[in-house]
Every structure is written in C-alpha cells, then in structure tokens.
Amino acid sequence: MNKILILGAGQLARMMELAGTPLNLDIKALDVSSNKVVQPLSPENIYGDLEAGIKNADVITAEFEHIAHDILAECEQSGKLYPTSNAIKIGGDRRLEKALLESCNAANAKHYFVNAKIDFDKAIEHLSLPIIFKTALEGYDGKGQWRLKSAADAEVIWQDMANFLAASKTTVKQGIVAEQMVPFDREVSLVGVRRVNGDVAVYPLTENHHTNGILSVSVAAPVNEQLQQQASTVFKALSDELDYVGVMAIEFFQVGDQLLVNEIAPRVHNSGHWTQQGADTCQFENHLRAICDLPLGSTALIRPTAMVNIIGEDTVSNEVLAIPSATIHWYNKGKRVGRKMGHINVSGESELQLAQRLQHLADILCKEAFPDLNDFAKNYLDKQS
Amino acid sequence: MNKILILGAGQLARMMELAGTPLNLDIKALDVSSNKVVQPLSPENIYGDLEAGIKNADVITAEFEHIAHDILAECEQSGKLYPTSNAIKIGGDRRLEKALLESCNAANAKHYFVNAKIDFDKAIEHLSLPIIFKTALEGYDGKGQWRLKSAADAEVIWQDMANFLAASKTTVKQGIVAEQMVPFDREVSLVGVRRVNGDVAVYPLTENHHTNGILSVSVAAPVNEQLQQQASTVFKALSDELDYVGVMAIEFFQVGDQLLVNEIAPRVHNSGHWTQQGADTCQFENHLRAICDLPLGSTALIRPTAMVNIIGEDTVSNEVLAIPSATIHWYNKGKRVGRKMGHINVSGESELQLAQRLQHLADILCKEAFPDLNDFAKNYLDKQS
Structure with a gap:
C-alpha cells in the first residue's frame, strides 16, 4: 500500500x-x-x-x-x-451536498433548487431576502454567485442567471441553489479524517476570513468545547453516512452558539494548511494515512497557529523569514491575479504572541497584496490585550 | 539563488x-x-x-x-x-580538526598525531591510558578505532594499526590521532548555523546516546544556560575562524560543568534531526537559508523532542503512528545491517510526557532492533518522576 x-x-x-x-x-x-x-x-x-x-x-x-x-x-x-466517487461528486454539486445535509439532519441555511423561472419565483416566495444564488456545479472561491437584496432586482438577476444556465456546457446538467443569506457572526471550518475502519479524528475548529470571496486567513487556537462538539457531531454523521475515507473539511457559519453547514470539501482543505506547523500530524499526512489504512495521527493543536494565503504574488519580502515560527510554503505556480500562490504559517506560544507576530507580518507584507491582513491582525491583537 | x-x-x-x-x-x-x-x-x-x-x-x-x-x-x-572546501576537509580529517580546535582555544581531549612507531610510543608516553586511536580520514560511526587500555596490548594494537596504515590507499596520506580517553558524564552536541553575512543562530544542546558506536537517541529539552553559553561560544569561534556558511554540528563530551569538543561535522547532522518537529525552523531549512543568504530562521525549541534512529530495519510496527506526535522519517534506502534507514521524532508538552511517549515507543518497537531504547526510556522516565 x-x-x-x-x-x-x-x-x-x-x-x-x-x-x-x-x-x-x-x-x-x-x-x-x-x-x-x-x-x-x-x-x-x-x-x-x-x-x-x-x-x-x-x-x-x-x-x-x-x-x-x-x-x-x-x-x-x-x-x-478513496473516498468514493459518490463522496467526491457531492463536493462538486451543491444539490447533492444539500441532500446529504438534509438526510443527516445537519443544520444548514434554508434553500431551494432553481432550474427555471418558476423555481426562481418560488425560491423568492419560500425564502426571505436577501438570497444568494449559487451555481450547483464548479462554483468556488466566490465565482458563479448572485446576490438578490431587493425584489426590484429580481428580473435582471434572473435574466443573467437564465443566460448563464442556457450557455452552460457541463456534462452533468447545471443548476442553481438559492440560499437564505445567513447573518453569521463568523465563518469556521472543521477538518477531520476518517480511516477505512471507521476511526475518526478531527482538528480544532479554525476561524476563517475571506477577502473578495477567497480565503485569506485561518486561525487555529484553543476552542469553545460546545462548538467543537457540535462540529464533530456533524463530521461524524456526514462521514459515516458517506462511508468516507480520507480528510474532509466542513465549512460552517456560526450564528450565536449554532453552527450551520455552509459547504463540504471532500479533500484536504486550504483552511487546514495551518496543521503543517500547528498540529501533531498535518492534514496531508493524515489523509494519506487514512487512505492507506494506517493509524490516524494525533490532531492535537501544538500551539496557536495562523495561516495567511499568498494570492496573486510570487514573492514576499525576505524579512518574513526572520519572524520566529514563520514558514513560507510556495506552490511553484505561475503568477496570476487572484491565484493561490502559496501561504505563510505563523505560530505563537500564546494567542497574544501569535497576534503580535501576525501584526509584525502585516507590517512587512505589501498592503496591496494583503489588503485585509492589517485590519485582521489589529483586531486580533486588540482582542488579546 | x-x-x-x-x-x-x-x-x-x-x-x-x-x-x-x-x-x-x-x-x-x-x-x-x-x-x-x-x-x-x-x-x-x-x-x-x-x-x-x-x-x-x-x-x-x-x-x-x-x-x-x-x-x-x-x-x-x-x-x-558553501561552506568552503577548507571547512569541509576539516570535517574529514581529524588532524585538521584538532589544529582548528587548538587555534581557536576550544577545549578538547589531549591528543597526539601518529604516523610511525616512534609517534605511537610518544603518544603513550605523552598521554595516559586508556587511549583511543582514531584514523585521521574516513572514520565515523565507530569505525577505524583502536582502544588501548593496558600497556601489555600496545604491541598487538600497533601491529594492527601499522598494517592498516600500510594498506591505506587514500589520496591524502592517512594517519592516526591518539586521544586521551575522557571519562565523560554524557555526550551532547550543538547544531548551529552561520549566514554569509556572519549572523549566527544555534539550537539548544542535544543529549546523544550511542549504541555500538552509532547514534541511537538524541533528546532536545530546555538546557542549562551555562552549558549552552559555553557551546555557543565555541560555535561562534570555530565558525567565525572558518568563515563558515551553513549548518555545522559540534559534538562535545561533558565532564562535570565543562564541554570538550569531540568532533565537528561541517553539515546538517543526525543529532539535529529532532529539529524537524521540535524547533521553529528545522536544520535542513536553516542550512539552505544560510547558503542562499536568506534570513536565518528561529532555532527556538517548540517542545521537548527526541529522535530515535532506525538502524538496519526497513519496517516498524504501524502502532508507532498511533503515538501522539510520533513522526516517522524513512530514507528509502535498501536494508543493510548497521545502516541508518530512518528515524522517529517524538515530542511532549513536558519532559515527563516526552519520557512517557518514549517508553510507549520502546514498548512497541522490537527489542533486537532497538537494543538500548528500553533502558534509555526507563532511565529518562525515572528522572522525570
């Protein structure tokens, strides 16, 4: 093996x-x-x-x-x-994903499937504004989405969506999932792993921040046990239902004390890259262990750790390397606007030290390339002080 | 670059x-x-x-x-x-190594160079028994060594050594370095790194244990500051003298509160493999940073960490993977008796937890392949309790 x-x-x-x-x-x-x-x-x-x-x-x-x-x-x-084609397909089709969530009673945003004008009208009737419409296939990182905030815009948005559907050349029939927009407090994700024999291990919940629809920062730190338990229960239910093998990530909206599943990724996930420096065993190794039927590695947090995505840039200042614990991971890809080119992991003995190091990182990195990092670091540091 | x-x-x-x-x-x-x-x-x-x-x-x-x-x-x-050929050669010739130590006033065992019978006799006169004779070139992991404990054995040992020298086909003339055997308390090593611009960073001192002349276990844990300072001073002196660039390891005998240099390795070193899991930046990355003239990475200890060499075996029980923090590093080499085939790093939040995990590891691993590990783990655990 x-x-x-x-x-x-x-x-x-x-x-x-x-x-x-x-x-x-x-x-x-x-x-x-x-x-x-x-x-x-x-x-x-x-x-x-x-x-x-x-x-x-x-x-x-x-x-x-x-x-x-x-x-x-x-x-x-x-x-x-491993995992099965069924599990992989669910990650690539929001309709299948929603059906899985419903069958497992996993809390998620109210939604409605849209294939024609009549569904569109019913979705608006069924859900309340604002509504987000997402393509069922191929949409990620904020692509293929429409936001309906006012009824007056419905006709224009429908025309655009209808044109999109008509032009779609996907092998599987394209569709739209309308979702009640959730006024969430924050976005978190759970990366977990399930072995052939059904053993499951999950990492601590990670807090995620997006910029222009793309993940920009993830932070892993000691978590609220009730939330962690909620997320673990969902992971267990979904992965058992799928007889899943490997690493799977679940993105959640946190609304008060409740987690609503946003989406599922049947694979190692960007919000788990911090595990390379911050966990006993990284998500990549645990995925491989799971599919090779080897014992899962401990998913314990070693110390508070954050991941900062490098998007659209193929260099950063060498000064980054001088920040204690900062580790740069380049992907060796050609430079392109909006492309994930690499990431930086930073850890601290405490969340305060992590926040200080993130602030230091934000001070070094170019503001244009990391537009929200400085605000994020400042807020995070304020919270620790 | x-x-x-x-x-x-x-x-x-x-x-x-x-x-x-x-x-x-x-x-x-x-x-x-x-x-x-x-x-x-x-x-x-x-x-x-x-x-x-x-x-x-x-x-x-x-x-x-x-x-x-x-x-x-x-x-x-x-x-x-990088480093210079001069520095690399010093690591490969005990005569040059000793000359460097003397020129830097780095404390080391009393020694004498032996090329002929007359030197051999003078060495015995000059040093006191027991004496260890080591080949100047190519000897490592306990190969090419003779121990003279009693004057009665001198003639037999000299004959063997003379035959060895006569048969030697090295390009550079082979020789012998006679060393006063040191009744040391333990062996420790310092792995450090020096950048093109002269910046230096050193890892915490590591305690090393050998089995049949080959490193079997290294432990990195918080260290005595006076010893760390002594070792750092030697590292700075030697690396400055050599205008060294890259990672260099210095092995020491600890005698009471004093460190005597045993040998120098002008490269990344087996006793620094723990840094892959136990330090902010591992020795391999720091070596590359140094030779590429990038900022050196923090050498801070993340948590107490040990490395166990896998010698002569190409499998270990999969149960090892279930020990939290245990990380196996295989070298993809063909199996051969006495060959370094891989290593296992294990960490703990405290030295006690590390000792418990090492004991667990020793319980799992085959006693024949890891003959001293159980005793080591037991002693280490006793010391923590």
Whole structure:
C-alpha cells in the first residue's frame, strides 16, 4: 500500500508528496489538463497516462472535486479509489451536498433548487431576502454567485442567471441553489479524517476570513468545547453516512452558539494548511494515512497557529523569514491575479504572541497584496490585550 | 539563488529537498558513486553530470565531508560552494580538526598525531591510558578505532594499526590521532548555523546516546544556560575562524560543568534531526537559508523532542503512528545491517510526557532492533518522576 495516485496535480498534491515521502509513500498525480501522470514536485517527470497510473497505484485519491465523472468511474472500478466517487461528486454539486445535509439532519441555511423561472419565483416566495444564488456545479472561491437584496432586482438577476444556465456546457446538467443569506457572526471550518475502519479524528475548529470571496486567513487556537462538539457531531454523521475515507473539511457559519453547514470539501482543505506547523500530524499526512489504512495521527493543536494565503504574488519580502515560527510554503505556480500562490504559517506560544507576530507580518507584507491582513491582525491583537 | 546542488545524494540531501521545496528552492544532488546529478527524492531522474550540475547551480553545498578533493576544488572554483572546501576537509580529517580546535582555544581531549612507531610510543608516553586511536580520514560511526587500555596490548594494537596504515590507499596520506580517553558524564552536541553575512543562530544542546558506536537517541529539552553559553561560544569561534556558511554540528563530551569538543561535522547532522518537529525552523531549512543568504530562521525549541534512529530495519510496527506526535522519517534506502534507514521524532508538552511517549515507543518497537531504547526510556522516565 505505498503507491498513491492523486487525481489533480496542484498544490494539494504537492503538499501530499511532501508529507508522504517521509513515510516512504510513492506519490504520483494525474495532471487533468494533459491526462499525464506526473510527480507533483517535479511535473516535468512524466509517468504515463491515466490507465498506466491506475494500474500502477495501490490507492487512488483526489485533490479536487471537479473531476470528470468518467475518470472517477474508471478509478472506482479499479477498487482503489478513496473516498468514493459518490463522496467526491457531492463536493462538486451543491444539490447533492444539500441532500446529504438534509438526510443527516445537519443544520444548514434554508434553500431551494432553481432550474427555471418558476423555481426562481418560488425560491423568492419560500425564502426571505436577501438570497444568494449559487451555481450547483464548479462554483468556488466566490465565482458563479448572485446576490438578490431587493425584489426590484429580481428580473435582471434572473435574466443573467437564465443566460448563464442556457450557455452552460457541463456534462452533468447545471443548476442553481438559492440560499437564505445567513447573518453569521463568523465563518469556521472543521477538518477531520476518517480511516477505512471507521476511526475518526478531527482538528480544532479554525476561524476563517475571506477577502473578495477567497480565503485569506485561518486561525487555529484553543476552542469553545460546545462548538467543537457540535462540529464533530456533524463530521461524524456526514462521514459515516458517506462511508468516507480520507480528510474532509466542513465549512460552517456560526450564528450565536449554532453552527450551520455552509459547504463540504471532500479533500484536504486550504483552511487546514495551518496543521503543517500547528498540529501533531498535518492534514496531508493524515489523509494519506487514512487512505492507506494506517493509524490516524494525533490532531492535537501544538500551539496557536495562523495561516495567511499568498494570492496573486510570487514573492514576499525576505524579512518574513526572520519572524520566529514563520514558514513560507510556495506552490511553484505561475503568477496570476487572484491565484493561490502559496501561504505563510505563523505560530505563537500564546494567542497574544501569535497576534503580535501576525501584526509584525502585516507590517512587512505589501498592503496591496494583503489588503485585509492589517485590519485582521489589529483586531486580533486588540482582542488579546 | 534558487538552484541548489548538493554533493552527496543520501538522506541528508533528501531531507534538504523536503525542507527546501516549500521555499521554491530547486534541489539537485550529486550521486558520488555514479557521478550523476539526480533529484534526491527520485534518484531515477537524472540531470546530467557534475560539470552540468555545477553550471546549472546557483549555490553548491555538501551533505558529507568525505568528498574527493578534486570535486571540491572544481566546485570551489565556480565560486558557488558553501561552506568552503577548507571547512569541509576539516570535517574529514581529524588532524585538521584538532589544529582548528587548538587555534581557536576550544577545549578538547589531549591528543597526539601518529604516523610511525616512534609517534605511537610518544603518544603513550605523552598521554595516559586508556587511549583511543582514531584514523585521521574516513572514520565515523565507530569505525577505524583502536582502544588501548593496558600497556601489555600496545604491541598487538600497533601491529594492527601499522598494517592498516600500510594498506591505506587514500589520496591524502592517512594517519592516526591518539586521544586521551575522557571519562565523560554524557555526550551532547550543538547544531548551529552561520549566514554569509556572519549572523549566527544555534539550537539548544542535544543529549546523544550511542549504541555500538552509532547514534541511537538524541533528546532536545530546555538546557542549562551555562552549558549552552559555553557551546555557543565555541560555535561562534570555530565558525567565525572558518568563515563558515551553513549548518555545522559540534559534538562535545561533558565532564562535570565543562564541554570538550569531540568532533565537528561541517553539515546538517543526525543529532539535529529532532529539529524537524521540535524547533521553529528545522536544520535542513536553516542550512539552505544560510547558503542562499536568506534570513536565518528561529532555532527556538517548540517542545521537548527526541529522535530515535532506525538502524538496519526497513519496517516498524504501524502502532508507532498511533503515538501522539510520533513522526516517522524513512530514507528509502535498501536494508543493510548497521545502516541508518530512518528515524522517529517524538515530542511532549513536558519532559515527563516526552519520557512517557518514549517508553510507549520502546514498548512497541522490537527489542533486537532497538537494543538500548528500553533502558534509555526507563532511565529518562525515572528522572522525570
């Protein structure tokens, strides 16, 4: 059980190779754009096509949920795919995701499926404004969304949405999920892992901040036990229902003392990157352990740790490296506006020390490239003092 | 400054690639047995010969000190080699090492150089029994050593040593260094790093235990400040004298409150492997930062951490993975008696918790493969209780 094929050859596959190599796991990845199997750390090294990759692998997994269904079927047929294609598809289709949440009684925002004008009108009737409309397929990081705040805008938004649906060329039929917008206090996520034998381990809840719809900062620190318990219960219910194997992330809206599931990612997740420095075992290693049926590693927090995404930039000041505990993780990707290029993990003995180091980091980093970091750090520091 | 060539393609190069990749450093290594440049993590990927490797690199460094002098000369001529060939050679020749220690007034065991019978007799006269004789070149992990405990054995030992010298085919003339054996209390080592601009950072002193002459366990925990200061002073003196760039390790004998230098390793060192989990920045990353002239990373201890070498075995029980904080690092090498195959790092919130986890580890691991671990763990646990 030591040859792994990952569907997708991006930064998540890269970090799995880094985490799996010390365990003598041999990690290859399918570059879905070329249909070639490559080494994630050195994609110039090619190891054949998908068929050869499936044949050569002991275990197959995925780093993203938007994978062509015929590829998933082929992998599943080999008997080596973890998690199941069903679980992966749920992460890629909001309709399936909502159905799963309902079947597990997992609290989530009131919603309505929209395929035609009549559904659109019913959604507005059924839910109250403001409503957020999200594409069922392929939408993430804030793409493919419409916000309806006033009834007067309904017609314009529907026209845009209808054009979008008509133009859609997805293999699976595209659709829209209308969701009651939730006036949440904050966004948190739970990264957890489930092994073939049903063992489950979850990391502490992480607080997440977004900028322009993209995750910018995640903070892991000692958490409120009641919230952690709530999130763990949801994780257990969903992962058992799916007979899930591997790491799965659940994003929540926190409203008062209650957590509502926002979405599910059937894979290692950006809001779990802090585990590389902040947890006993990082999410990448735990995903690999789970799919190889090895004992799960401790998910305990070592010390308060934050992750700051580097978006659209391929350099940061070297001064960052001088901040104690600051660790830069570059993904070796070409520079592009809005693209996740890397991240920085920072830890502290206490949340106060972490906040001070984040403030120091915000002072060093370019304000244009990290627009909200300074405000975030300032608020976080104020809260600790 | 992001293409690195490492002379030597063993586990230290491998761990440098793992540590350097997140910094977007491109790491290649010279396999000295084939004279080919390879990727340390996937040595089947070949990138030409030494000449091409030198040309392509921004910076060249070494993972071991026993490198042919013509290769060192060629690398040095390129102006890219860190540390200098002089520093690397000192690590590979006990005569040069002793001369450096003397020139820096670094306390070390009384010694005498032996090339012929007359020197051997003078060594016995000059030093008192017991004496340890070590080959000047190539000896490490307890190989190439003779112990003279009683004058009656002198003739037999000399004959053996004379035969050894006569048979020696080293390019540089082989020799023997006779050393007064030191009745030390324990062995400790200091791993430190020096940047091109002269900045220095040192890790906490590590306590080391050997089995059959090979390092078996290293423990890093909060240390006696006076000892740490003594070791740091020696590190500063030696590294400044050498205008050293990169990580260097100094092994000491502790006798009462005094540290005597045993030997110097001009490279990342086995007794620094705990830094992968136990320090803000690991030794591999700090070595790369130093040679790339990047700011040094904090060397602070995160929590008490131990490293256990896996010697001659290519598997351990999967139960090890269930010990919280236990991290296995395999080197992907063929199994051979006495060979360093991997290591396990274990941490604890306190030394007591670390000791308990080490005891748990010793209970799981096979007694034949880890002969002294149980005694070590038991003693360590007793000391904490």
